[in-house]
Amino acid sequence: MVSGGSHDLVLTDDATANRVAFEQVLASAAGGTLRLPAGTYPIDGGVVVGSGWTLAGAEHGDGPVTTWLTSPTSDGTPLLHVLGSQVVIQDIGLRPPPCAPGEHGGDRGTAITVGRYLYPAEAEWIEGIQLRRVQVERPDTRAANCIAVMGAVRDLTIAEVSTVGGCTGVAVHWGAVGDRVDSIVGPSYHPHHLDLTDLQVSRAFEGFYLSSVHDVTVDRARLVEVEIGFRLLPGDNTDRFHTADGTVVGERIRVSGAWVSWTGPLYAIRIAGWGRSEIDKSVRVLEYRDVVVSDCTLVPLPPPTPATGDPRRSRAPVVLEQAAGVLLDRIRIESPATGP
DSSP: OBOOOEEEOOOOSOHHHHHHHHHHHHHHBSSEEEEOOSEEEEOSSOEEEOTTEEEEOOOOTTSOOOEEEEOSOOSSOOSEEEOSSSOEEEEEEEEOOOOOOOTTOTTSSOSEEEEOSEESSOOOOEEEEEEEEEEEEOSOOSSSOSEEEESSEEEEEEESOEEESSSEEEEEEOEEEESSTTSEEEEEEOOEEEEEEEEEEESSSEEEEEESOEEEEEEEEEEEEESEEEEEEOOTTTTTTBOOSSOOTTEEEEEESOEEEEOOSSEEEEEEOEEEOTTTOOEEEOOOEEEEEEEEEEEEOOOSSOOOSOTTSOOEEEEEESOTTEEEEEEEEOOGGGOO
16 A cells, blocks of 8 residues: 555545545555545444544634534444554544443443554554544433543543543543453553643543553643543552563653532542452552642532432542552632632
């Protein structure tokens, strides 16, 4: 295949024809720029994006995106599934269909998934990914995530991305070799060297979470009317299958400048160091090192419905569970009247 070049994609109201058009261009060359026109266009299934491609919507200045992709089907595939390195997705809006992939389906039914949760064999790292000025809208909550970054992914930038609805705005999770979560054999892959800036999430179950990662920065996240703001988690097997390559999972994580208005019955922020394995139910603790959460403003809102959480747990802005090594600095609690 040839590489490089720019392609102007012609899209119509035909969902099948649109998907085929995507697939033909993406299979015709080893990378290039695929330009999408302004408008709203259906596709009848997910599209896999390989290495070296830039998917760019129509230019829109400082306003909202003008290129939207929708899907009338709910087969569980991401609308855009990034499985190659050096990929850019920018200036595109996505409206995935309702999907309920289940507890361990965080990479399924999304608008965009980068990487995988479970791998059939040892995987190559995906790197050099940029998601810029992307918008996601989905009416369902407590179901599929909006954007997922999973497994063997490193050197990724998410900037000026906004999501409305869905379970989690941006879910960042480790991955591993195995058929199911209860039969993982390893090795495991832990996303790292990630930079998330100017993330906006509204009316979702959760703003974002980071599970079993290292070397991650999140700056200026605005999470509005979410049940949970964000979580730092160890992963259910912590670093049990992590290959010794000089890196340490749970190191060098920074979250700063978050503004969270939260409606849930439990907490706005949860930082946990313990995880229970799906394989043998054993509990392991991941030791955090050089982890700082700073300059965050938390605004508790009244729950929209009667509280359904564990009655033994009171509502608290921040919950720490076996999370030594985490520094909390300048965490403010404000009333809704004083929020921006």
